[in-house]
Amino acid sequence: MNTNLLDVKNLCTYFYTDEGVVYALDGVSFSVKKGETLGIVGESGSGKSVAALSVMRLVQTPPGKIVSGEVLMNGENLLKLSGKEMRAVRGGKIAMIFQEPMTALNPVYTIGSQIMESPRIHRGLSRRQARRVAIEMLEKVGIPLPEKRVDDYPHQLSGGMRQRAMIAIALCCNPELLICDEPTTALDVTIQAQILELINDLKKEMNTSVLMITHDLGVVAQVSENVLVMYASKVMEYGGVKEVFTDPCHPYTKALLESMPAVESGRERLHVIEGMVPSLSNRPEGCLFHPRCERRMEICKTLRPELIMAPAGRWVRCWLYASGPRTLGSIERG
């Protein structure tokens, strides 16, 4: 039986720009169970936000286009829905929190009226009932004096409070899936800890599934069950967060973990991944990571490795593991 809430299969999203085709997301697959958190990590430009926007069908078109793949929610392919049906999904079953709340909140409406919008449309509540819900939500996300704050405008709130208001808006329709794109990157660690605790509590209380996008491996370790490591448009490693972080298979995951300054490591030199992330409109041949990889072999320079199930029991895209048992990988292109 399939108990997954979300199944993303072979998703490809490209941008057609003057400089050429940008392969932002190339054959990405993952799934999320009910009440589970999947962390998506990767460097800037690796395709994390495009993955989130593709699931929400919010990719800017043109220049972007979801070229192929499936986004199954409870078995239903969201990519096949009409625009109207999809809008209902966005306000209801799926909600999203962005990195910079100021760009997502509307500066000319009060926090309260922005929270009330969705319950009024989707649940048909009256103004009064909706206001009640808004105050309850603000209280739940830990905003002090909610009866007063409900009439504030976004600029009257601090960064941490704005992020909490965003979460209140996202949660007031009891979404089944909450997509968080760098929800705490702009915040300090003490406020970040408050927001992460809040998301974790709500997840437990309402059995919500969460997609947590971040470049902070520590955040992923603290909140997720599984992790997807992305590099230049492709999944490099995918499995249980504890397994992947304590015993990484892929040379990229390994290098990423080693290059973080850790207190235990004393004052030795930090590990360095030489070179830069490749341009997504001009990707290298073979393994996308091979120009920077310490373990590269001849085959890595010419042939793209597939995502295979490694002996360690998780998905890895690397020729070092190609002799392991093969299962359905992604279908390669380009």
Place this chain on the structure above:
Amino acid sequence: MSENRDKNVSEAETLLVLENLRKWYAVKSARFGTGRSYVKAVNDVSLTIRRGETLGVVGESGCGKTTLGRVMIRLLEPTGGRIEFDGRDITHYDEKRLRPLRKDMQIIFQDPYSSLDPRMTVGDIIAEPFVFQNLYTQAERREKVRELMEMCGLDPIYVRRYPHEFSGGQRQRVGIARSLALTPKLMVCDEPVSALDVSIQSQIINLLVDLQAKVGLTYLFISHNLNVVYHISNRIAVMYLGYVVELAGREDVYFHAAHPYTQALIKSIPKIEFDAPPLRAQLKGDLPSPVNLPPGCPFSSRCPRARRDRRRCEAEIPLLREISPGHHAACHFAG
């Protein structure tokens, strides 16, 4: 070896002394119409920086780190207190007297995108300090730029390229090369790696460490990332609402924090650890406004410890005092 590094530094002479340094920004008061109020960005900071050491500065956004770094090297006018650099009281130096000192005090910025002039070539950017200080012939400048680029890991063939042709990490290297041009004595590094990816971050941190060993630089290293600050610093100053609330060797700050704010900060770092209990929120509420500081201890409004004696915490500002050799904390109950 790392112990040696700490020891050598602790015996070195003092390069910079701050006494009760204060920087307030005047702002128009919305509430009182014509009246003025002040953003109290830096409050009564006293500390010393020794030659060859790295002093790390951490704290929440808006706590005054950048302001402290800029006042210290007199890019900003202090509101009160005293600054002594290299044996000279520079608190009230005017621009003319500061000019010859500028080469000794440099700053690198967080944003490698906006801090470089997009219309200048990389070579001209790095050579700019020579032009300002009227140093060297054209040929000598070209040679110096070459050396600096190599020292900072940039291929000198790129000397005629423009900043937009470089990645973030490379641009940060250009900024570092420029600030090194005049072999400064003190370098203020204001979040130099915060805008960079992890894999690029480590390249720049290693570069800064290597340069320090090679040229004998002294760093004030500002970052909100405690792990980065721990890695690079000898001592760490923790700031809260413009005050230094704890100042100690990096191990003391990290493993024996005495101030409740530092303790909360360290417990809030999300770690890659799976056996420890999950991350919990350590503090309630947000940073208060630096315009209306809470009375008494700046941390009293969020402090879990203030419950012990709320009256005292809300009435009396705790001074930064030495609670064990070299370990300073500003809390009535520390030590």
